Amino acid sequence: MKILIAGGSKSGKSDYAQTMALQLAGPGRRFYVATMIPFDGEDQARIASHRARRAGLGFETVEEPRHLLRCLENGPGAYLIDSVTALLTNALFPQEEDYRFCPKEGERCLSELLAFARRAEDGVFVMDFIFSDSGLYPPETEYFRRLLGTAGQRLAALCDTVLEASAGQIFIHKGALPK
C-alpha cells in the first residue's frame, strides 16, 4: 500500500506518516529514508528532533538525499520518504554545484521518485503543501513549485491513499487509512 500525505509546515504530517509506516510494516522491516542534507544548525536541530520522535520505533535509517531507487536495495519493507520536498530541492539545487539551479537533475529526480513509487510495495510519501499563497516568485522558485506540484499530482494518482494534514488532523482525499 502506498500513501501520500501533504500539508503545511508543522501540520503534523511527519508524525502521522510515521504511524502509518509502522502500520504498513507490521512485524516487517521499516525504513526511514532521510532526505535532508543539513545546511546549517537549524537543519541539524530539525533532524535531531525528527530522530528523537522515531527513536525506539524500529526504523532503519537510510540516508538517500537524491537517488530513491537505491533504497530498494535494502529489500522489502515499508519505506517512509520524508520528504518529497527535500528530495526535489536537493536535486534542483545540488550541493556539489554550489546550489545552482539544475532543472535537468530536478526532472530526473522526479522520474526516479515516480519509478520508486511504482516499484515499492509499501511506502509513505510526505510532501509540503506550498501552493496557496499569492507570492510572486523568481523563475527558479516557480520552477520548483511546479516540479513539486507535479510530483504531488503524479504521486496522488499512483498512491492508494491521499491525505491532507492540518493542525495534526487528517482529511482523506482518496482511499482509506491502513488497517
Next chain:
Amino acid sequence: MVLIFGGAYQGKKDFVLAEFGLKKDDICVCSPESAPDLTKKCLASMENFVWYCLNQGVDEMNYFRCNSALLEDKIFIFRDIFCGVVPMSKEERAWREATGRAMQYLAGKADRVSRIFCGLEQRLK
C-alpha cells in the same frame, strides 16, 4: 455554474478537461492585459481577470452582474492565493482581496464548488 479552485500546480485545468469532457480550446486562460473570451465554456486563471479589472478600473462585481446571462453556464477556475502572508504591496493586497470577493460571489451562484488538491476533487458544494 461551476467553480473550481485550488493551489498552484494542482491540476485544476486537467481536472476540468477530464470531468466535463472539454477540449483545451474550450478554456479561456484569462490574462491581466485583455478581456476574457466569454464564448468559451471555461474561464481559467480568474485571478488574472481580477488583475485586468483593477488595471482597467472595471468593477468586477458589476461586470458579473451585467454579463450574468452569459456567465451562468460557465466553469470558473481560480487559483487559491489566499493562504499566505499579507502581501507587501498595496496593489497585490487589493488584488488578493478583490479576487477573494469575486470567488465568494461566484461560489454563491454556482451549483457546484470544488477544491482540487494534488489533482483530486474535494467537493464543497
